[in-house]
Amino acid sequence: MGNFTLELLFHIIGIGxxxxxFYKENSLLLIGDNSGFLYEYHLDSKALEQYPLIQNPTANIPKSEKPDFESITHFQDTLYIFGSGSTSKRNTMVEFDLNKKKKIKTNNLVDLYAVMQSFGDIKPEDFNxxxxxxxxxxxxxxxxxxxxSNKNTLFTLxxxxxxxxxxxxxxxxxxxKIKGIRxxxxxxxxxxxxxxxxxxVEDTQSTYDDGAILGSFIGRIDLETMKIDFTKKITSINKFEGITIFSNSKEKIEFLLCEDKDTDELKTAIYKLVLDLK
Incomplete structure (x- = not known):
């Protein structure tokens, strides 16, 4: 793996x-871990739309009450948005129709998360x-x-x-690790x-409380061997929590990253990371 570049592209006001x-057709679909909305940011017009994922959504839900939407993935025309499972109120997975721009189903994954915890030998308080x-x-x-317990685990279902x-x-x-912290x-x-x-890297041993930010890495897992074949430190100051493909060629991959600053400020920074494959 060759060199990389990391640059701040823009800020989005209204998301914290x-x-x-997830990038699609010159739009960014985003989630926030303290928000009850899915956001769509149009790169051309810079317009921001929001779609409810829960009843009575707000943009800054108190920490003890939030659904903690931490993961977003897609297949065909559906987005899948996951709660972290780190508390009893964070076990929801929402399915969202990208064409109709509306929530189509809410799933309670408490039983699945319990099976994963047992199978992966992860204590409930360490599941995130x-x-x-x-x-x-x-x-x-x-x-x-x-x-x-520092259980960095990849589950394959x-x-x-x-x-x-x-x-x-x-x-x-x-x-x-950075400064001895994994x-x-x-x-x-x-x-x-x-x-x-x-x-x-955060200086914390809690799935609930945040800690001082020490930096971020990008890495790659080969699905045939399930082994990590490279890691690279990309920053000493940013806590990157989201990644999506912006463009992909034989020479390079461009990703868009979002940063979680663990504040109530409704402002999100979007970065572009370019990995040289030559």
């Missing part, structure tokens, strides 16, 4: 604590899903190891729907047979 994003990828046959769900019967695999990873998964995206992931 951005935790995931922050990345999701769906390819039509398999769901790849990233547990962020920011609890006391083979099923068309999460309400169907499924087979389940889990793989644990030791991610790189980084933790925050999102992922699929390109061919590789999962590109973000990992960030």
């Amino acid at each position: 604590s951005a935790s995931g994003l 899903l922050e990345g999701a990828v769906y390819d039509g046959d398999n769901w790849y769900l990233f547990n962020r190891g920011n609890g006391s 083979h099923a068309k729907k999460l309400t169907d019967e499924f087979s389940l695999l889990s793989n644990d990873y030791k991610l790189p 980084s933790t998964f925050t999102d992922g995206v699929l390109i061919n047979d590789k999962l590109y992931f973000l990992a960030t």
Whole structure:
């Protein structure tokens, strides 16, 4: 893997604590971990729209009450938006129709999350899903190891729907450190047979409380071997929590990243990360 460049592209006013994003047809679909809306930002007009994901949504839900939407993925014309599972109020997965621009189904994943915790040997207080990828046959769900046990786990569920019967695999990873503190998964995206992931370092051992930000990495997991084949530190100051593909060629991959500053300010920074594949 060659060099990289990272640049701030723009800010979006009206979204705080951005935790995931998806780029499609010159629009960005975004979620925030303290918001009850899905947002659509039009890159040409700079217009921002919002669509409710829960009843009586607000843009800044109190921490103890929020659904904690941390992961967003898509297949065909449907978005899948996951709560982190880190508390009993964060077990929701919302399906959203990209054509009709409306929520079509809300799923309670409490039973599935309990199975994943048991299978992956993760204590409930250390369970914190922050990345999701769906390819039509398999769901790849990233547990962020920011609890006391530091369990960075990739779950692979083979099923068309999460309400169907499924087979389940889990793989644990030791991610790189900054200042002696191990980084933790925050999102992922699929390109061919590789999962590109973000990992960030916070000085905390809690899935609930935030800590000082020490930096972020990008890395890649080969789905044939389920091994990490590279990691690269991309910043010492940013906590990147969302990644989406902007463009992809043989020479380079361009990603868009969103940053969570863990504040109530309704302002989100969007960055472009370019990885040189030559």
